[in-house]
Amino acid sequence: MAITAANQLELLQTAEAVAREKMIDPDLVIEAMEESLARAAKSRYGAEMDIRVAIDRRTGVATFTRVRTVVEDEALENYQAELTVAQAKQYKADPEIGDEIVDEVPPVELGRIAAQSAKQVILQKVREAERDRQYDEFKDRAGTIINGTVRREEYGNIIVDIGRGEAVLRRNEKIGRESYRPGDRIRVFIKDVRREPRGPQIFLSRTAPEFMAELFKMEVPEIYDGIIEIKAVARDPGSRAKIAVISYDGSIDPVGACVGMRGSRVQAVVNELQGEKIDIIPWNEDQPTFLVNALQPAEVSKVVLDEEAERIEVVVPDDQLSLAIGRRGQNVRLASQLTGLDIDIMTESQESERRQAEFAQRTQLFMDTLDVDEFFAQLLVSEGFTNLEEVAYVDLDELLVIDGVDESTADELQARARDHIEEQNRKALENARSLGVEDSLVDFDGLTPQMIEALAKDGVKSLEDFATCADWELAGGWTTVEGKRVKDDGLLEPFDVSLEEAQALVMNARVQLGWVDPAELEAEAESEADADLGDEAEDEA
Template sequence: MAITSANQLELLQTAEAVAREKMIDPALVVEAMEESLARAAKSRYGSEMDIRVSIDRKTGRATFTRVRTVVEEEELENYQAEMTVETAKQYLDDPKVGDTYVEEVPPVEMGRIAAQSAKQVILQKVREAERDRQYEEFKDRAGTIINGVVKREEYGNVIVDIGAGEAVLRRNEKIGRESYRPNDRIRVYIKDVRREVRGPQIFLSRTAPEFMAELFKMEVPEIYEGIIEIKAVARDPGSRAKIGVISYDSSIDPVGACVGMRGSRVQAVVNELQGEKIDIIPWNEDMPTFLVNALQPAEVTKVVLDEDAERIEVVVPEEQLSLAIGRRGQNVRLASQLTGLDIDIMTEEEESARRQAEFEERTKLFVDTLDLDEFFAQLLVAEGFTNLEEVAYVELDELTVIDGVDDETAEELQARARDFIEAQNAKALEAAREMGVEDSLVQFEGLTPQMIEALAKDGVKTLEDFATCADWELAGGWTVVDGERHKDDGVLEPFGVDLEEAQAMVMTARIQLGWVDPEDLASEEDDAEDADADDAGETEEAPA
């Protein structure tokens, strides 16, 4: 193949045809052709030469040039593409390092192998350009719904034609009982768009909670306009779903708007999701109230929220238990996903038995430690006392309000409680010292002897050890693994130390050791307060 006047225009025509077919810039195809011709020329003239090809965008004429760069004499390595300043004087006036000398060379005759190589270069460049265009088109469309046509199925994954390329609906992103045949039309949610080595990968979903939210946005104008907001969605794809909605217009009922006239709006979503039943629940900032709504149709007797543990206890009548849990635990699982809380459901009888067990345990504590008879110990528990510290250090009036307890009896109770606590403290401290705990940790303010003993058992025996602890190691926390929350036990968690207290103690230890400068700490806090104040000011000015 020779680049002659007969086929010069063919280059441009071919470039435009390929660009039109692949929907990419014709200039990218021409650049690919230039590169492929340059490679072919190098195989003819020598790979060490810097051969460049320029195709005129109007006439299609291909110009082959050899470029030589001026370098320092000691840096000269490639005699075919570089030359020294002295050599360059033959070709250039007053040459300097970095200058280039360009001379035109004859076009090459492309043999079969060179032509095949050129074709591969062009195809590769076109593919890269096509992938870039596809990624740029879809990267901002993640989180939206798109219509496509099923092309084929591979190992359970559905390949979908989305117009400008192909996307993948993985097996675990399909609604259970759905099956597709080639050329079926399908509505899907663009879950993720990634740029990978083999090109952009577009991942679709029909099981994502966001898919349901987007479907409601399409069916309910109030959601699209922002009058109603979807606050949370939980799905058991193809079976049941719960969706929490709130209205920012008091005259509009969010549940009624989502249901529509005679259920028309919600039914459209249900039909798209293969008959998935949808519970629409009014959102409430008060989590216990929202949870009661989320567990419908079951009736709830009582709710107890533990915010630190992100856990909630729900008490229901015996006959409502199976309804609250749902088939295979579906109802309570969806309510848990919707609220983001772990839910413990128990019947009234189970709660009563648990409370009775707690009552007996506390009664036994007071009987054993304060040398009281069972009746007197029960009086203390009934008044709300749960541990010895409360008895030892409360005001006397809180004890004298108990029937049969005068000042003298109250003082005796407190003396017994304090004696027992001091004995326990001395025992714990002795055990800690035997394990090698240093005075620096014993004298640290805020740690009780029992806490020091627990730290020693965990290998924390010096103030330096304590200062290196993370707050969650002391106070405990929660870790999410594969969507499930797992409890991390803290060393000081049994003593009621929360994350904030743990952070404060660790920071105090670091300051005492000189690891942290209190002035730097104060400066950071001031900066944070200023930033918060600025944010608040912007928020206040926004409506104006």
């Protein structure tokens, strides 16, 4: 098949038709045709030749040219696509290295095999252009809601027609009791758009928390306008959800705005989510206050927050325990997701039992170590003393406020406490030395004899051993394993050593050993301080 005048315009018509059908640029189709014709010409004239084809966008005339590049004499390798400066002078008056010599060659006749090959190239290019167009269209729509039509079901996954392509609603992204038939209309959230070898893959969801947030944005104008912000969403898809909102306009109630007149706004979201019950909660920067709100409808008596462990302890009335936990732990689980904290719930009676046990334990400690009767030990505990160190080193006036304690009694109490602490220290140091602890660790400032004993029992017996420890190995911490937070016990955690204190101790040991230059530490600290100041300035701006 030759490119004759009879079918020159047909090339353009074909390109226009394909481009219109696939909704891509006609130039892309013509470029694919040019490439396919060039490949066919190479098979005719030789694969080593650089044959190029240009199709006139107005007339459809295809021009075949041979291109040769001017190279240095010693660089000449491909005689079909390269030539020297001397050879190029036949075609150009003053050729230079890198110039291209272009000669027109006769058009080729396409045989059956060449024509089939050209067709495959065109189809491949068209498919690639179509995939690029689809990816470019949907990549910026990730995180938004789209309406589609159910096309079919494959292995529990729903294939959705979204206009210019298909998307997948996976089985685990459907709300449990939902079922669809071909032709059903469906509203979905575009969760992810990926470019893959087989084409762009668009993944949908109806269980994502963001889907609920986008639905509220559609129903509540104040959210769309930015007056109200959705700060957090937690869902048990199809069953229950909690959404935290805050208003930046003091005259607008964020909860009331989201509920709407007679619940119309929230009901529209509930209907879309197949009856999922939604608790709308006011956001608060104070985490304990926010948690109290998040555990609604249960009442909370007391909240104790452990910021370092990201855990929170909640005390509720005895008759509120089941309500706070919820059916199968649903309420507390959603509150935990909403706040980002691990929540421990106990009743007032359980907390009272725990306090009584702690009171009895501390009372017994003072009875055994200070040689006082039970009544006097209970007085000390009632005044807030929890350990011997507090009694031994507290200001004398704090002991004198206890009924029946005069100055001589207070002095005697502190003397007994100090004697006991010194005896404990002596025994701990002896035990540590028997385990092989070196003087370098004993003399290191910042470690008590009990700490040194605990380290020795775990094989840390020298300053070098201590300097190689990680801060979390000493202070403990939390790691996430398979989505659950797991406690890592620290060697010095029983002595209330914080992560920052552990970092300082380890760094001091490394400086003392000469592993770290103190000047470098100071420079690093200054640069971090400057960076923090810069961040603060940006925030203020």
